[in-house]
Each structure stands twice: as structure tokens, then as C-alpha cells.
Amino acid sequence: MEAKSDIGIILMNLGSPDSTAVPDVKRYLNEFLMDERVIDYPYLFRLLLIKGIIVPKRAPNSAEAYKKIWWKDGSPLVVLTKQLQNAVQNDLSMPVEIAMRYGNPSQESAYENLLKHNPALKEVILLPLYPHYAMSSYETAVEHAKAVYQKKGYRFKLTMVPPFYSEPDYINAMAESMRPYLQQDYDQLLFSYHGLPERHMTKADPTHKHCLQVNDCCHVDSPAHATCYRHQVFKTSELVAEKLGIPREKWALSFQSRLGREEWLKPYTALRLEELPKEGVKKLLIVCPAFVSDCLETLEEIAMEGKKSFLASGGDSFTMIPCMNIHPLWVQAVVKWLSALQH
Incomplete structure (x- = not known):
């Protein structure tokens, strides 16, 4: 050096x-x-x-x-x-x-x-x-x-x-770090992102008239997307799923770590983990792309508490895909x- x-x-x-x-x-x-x-x-x-x-x-x-x-x-x-x-x-x-x-x-x-x-x-x-x-x-x-x-x-x-969030090298590293886990049989891949109050979306919107106000706002072009967390996590999920060849009906998106009683971005991961087994999703893969390094929100909230909740609700298998951490492509x-x- x-x-x-x-x-x-x-x-x-x-x-x-x-x-x-x-x-x-x-x-x-x-x-x-x-x-x-x-x-x-x-x-x-x-x-x-x-x-x-x-x-x-x-x-x-x-x-x-x-x-x-x-x-x-x-x-x-x-x-x-x-x-x-x-x-x-x-x-x-x-x-x-x-x-x-x-x-x-x-x-x-x-x-x-x-x-x-x-x-x-x-x-x-x-x-x-x-x-x-x-x-x-x-x-x-x-x-x-x-x-x-x-x-x-x-x-x-x-x-x-x-x-x-949409850089090809990030998407590629994210996808390839996940690929080995997709070899197993699974019913759904859940992208779980850290949640935010809905208020933060409208506050960060420079146009003051797009986020959570326009129908399907995250997929309608707008300058707001440059600072819109919700749009960006949708984009990451779509690009990673496309890279891995996962059909749309086989993956979903949710938001974790809610604090307080106000409205946060939905759907809530904690609720989905209880509901999915009742909807026929018995074998779940879950990944947390908002984090590049494993932490409390992935290791405890998802891999421990989330797994416990999913299995207690009737799920058969639950696999948390680790963050990229020090994956060579990352x-x-x-x-x-x-x-x-x-x-």
C-alpha cells in the first residue's frame, strides 16, 4: 500500500x-x-x-x-x-x-x-x-x-x-451471493427491507405530489425516484429476481423493524411471516438486501425471531440468505x- x-x-x-x-x-x-x-x-x-x-x-x-x-x-x-x-x-x-x-x-x-x-x-x-x-x-x-x-x-x-441500488455490479453480487440458496426447493423468496414511516416517503419527495399520491407511484417515472426508498427497493428486487430468473409469482417484498404505531411501509414482514403458511407458502427463503452486512436486524429479528414465527404459524422450512458481507463479487x-x- x-x-x-x-x-x-x-x-x-x-x-x-x-x-x-x-x-x-x-x-x-x-x-x-x-x-x-x-x-x-x-x-x-x-x-x-x-x-x-x-x-x-x-x-x-x-x-x-x-x-x-x-x-x-x-x-x-x-x-x-x-x-x-x-x-x-x-x-x-x-x-x-x-x-x-x-x-x-x-x-x-x-x-x-x-x-x-x-x-x-x-x-x-x-x-x-x-x-x-x-x-x-x-x-x-x-x-x-x-x-x-x-x-x-x-x-x-x-x-x-x-x-x-440498481448498479449492475451490486445487482450481480447480490444475485450471485443468493444463487446457491435457490438450489433448494422453495415456495417463495421474500425480499425483506428495513421499514420506514410512510411520512418519510412524502417528506423526501422533491415534487411533493408523487410518492404515495400517484397510482402505482413507484413504477411511474418521476424525479422523486432519486430519493424514494420505496421505488428503489422495488427496483432492486425486480433486477435481482430478473438476474436469477425467478418468475414474478415466486417472489414478494415486505418491510421489517417497525417502531411505534403510525403507518409504515407495507406489507409488514412480521405479519407476512404469520400469514404465508396459511396461504400455502410452507418453504420460505428470505433475504434482506437493505443491509450489506449481517446485523441485529438480520441475525436476530429475521433468522431467529422471524423463523420462530413462521414455523409456529405452520411453515415447514425457513432459510435466511446471509447478507453479501465479504462475498468476492461484492x-x-x-x-x-x-x-x-x-x-
């Missing part, structure tokens, strides 16, 4: 508590849920809701959930992101760091580590590891990276890689994108 490369890379993921201890989980949840792009209520109401009600109640339960999936080396999400960093670094001459939107390693530490490589650094390329655009994922990652950058007054240029895709951005 050239220690004096003028360009540095940061791979940015969501984040994780430092440990499964309740105080660490509480600290993480407070940072995560107090983000105005995650729960976009007025500050004082958000403060009372998060710190007064949600976190005190949720932290012990979340700590127990993390304990179920925690690895010897730490949080699966952080461990897998570090593995991706190492795999990408092996094929790049530019130094590669990782940052988490919430928790550690921080955005500032990533910038500072790159400057240690080369104090005369000219550019940092930030790749948010979110395939799809959402206020509460891609947008908050980018805005946080910019805020830290501006606050510290760094002189290097900051370049952002856009969402890659590593190749990241390396290709970053190499193309070198000037």
Missing part, C-alpha cells in the same frame, strides 16, 4: 453498541433514535419520547437481543465491516478506513486516521454502505460526515458515492467503484 496516497477511502455503516451491557446499548439507542432524520419529531417531543419512554423500555430488551448474536470479536456488524475494509484494502493502493454513523469507530477517527497516512491528503471518498436512499440511512450518514468535516475545517475535498464491486473515482 502507498502510505502517501493523495486519496483516502471511508466505508460508512450504521453502527452498533460497544458491548451488550445495558448502559452501552442505552447510549447507542439514544444517539440513534435522537437523530432528527430517524425520528423526525420536534426536538423537545423527541427528547421526552426517546429518553423518557422508548430507550428506558427498549434498552434492556435490545441488550438481550444483542447477546443472542454477539460474536467473540464483538458486534457482527462492526466485525463484518472491518472484514470488508481489509478485503477492499488488499486490492486498493488508497488507505481504507471505516466509520459508523452511530457509535464507534467515529467519523472523526476515520478522518484523523487517513490524515495520519498522509497529512497532505487531497481527497476523501465516502462510501455509505446503504444501497438505497432514505433520510434515516443514506442521508443522515452523508449529512453527519459533512457536519464533522465542516466542524473540523479539513482542507481535503470530500466526495460521496451515491446509492447503488468486494470486487466496491473496489471497482472506488478505483473509478481516482483522478
